[in-house]
Amino acid sequence: MGVSTSALKWQGWLVGLVTLAGLLVFAPLGLYVWASAGGGGRQEAAPPPAVEYVRVTGCRVDPAGRRITATVEATGRAEGAGAYVVTVEFRDRAAAEPGGRAAQSLVKIPGVAPGATEYAEVPGPVWPPSTTPWCGVAAADFTAAKQVK
Template sequence: MSGLKWQGWLVGLVVLAGLLVFAPLGLYVWASGEPGAAPPRAAVEDVRVTGCRIDPASRRVVATVQAAGRPQGLGAYVVTVEFRERADAVPGDRAAQALVRLPGVAPAAVEHAEAVGPVWPPSTPPWCGVAAAEFRPTPG
């Protein structure tokens, strides 16, 4: 009879140890958000360069940037545009960059802005691309 008593205690201790190990893990998963909720997408996925040209008067490169609104609400984008001679980045080379701000982008809206780059050498076609982007929701 005393063997059964020890087995009961052993089962109880194993169950208690399991609760101590797995309960915090379950609480962490439960508190981390909705199951299956996707992490917010990167702002760089919402923006793109739709045009890259040399302004004939100033000889500066001008990139047209497009930003799509997010379903979360009104917000502003700050986009870093890069200007290079080739689409492939050359290791060690520093590309010219410019910041462009797109304020008040509404959900489901598409806004455009222009980033002005450096004076560009004649007969060299420029490449313009998005180097980085940041989205900040508008409070309110």
């Protein structure tokens, strides 16, 4: 028994219609996924993290009380004035120990204007004698000042 040519034509049309229906259903879905993933349109760049605007400029131990103090510098951001909350870490070496814990202190640096530099002193723990301290920024957050109109 053979297959007639009219049956093959009908099967060809059926395959073509199913393919076209699949494209009509899945093409918009694919475009939606592509656009929501950032492929469609121009995306604005996120501002750099606050840690890039903050650094420790000094780390000293008071000889009398053996308390460590870090000097923190915060530079204003282009998007406007605001305040930084900085977590300063105090360790006995620059490289953190895996699973180790370090002393930390928080400091708030308010009213940092764009382009300006503000400083703060951050007291730390009492430091053991004959140990050289390391002070560094563990984390920083920036909160923009509210604009009054």
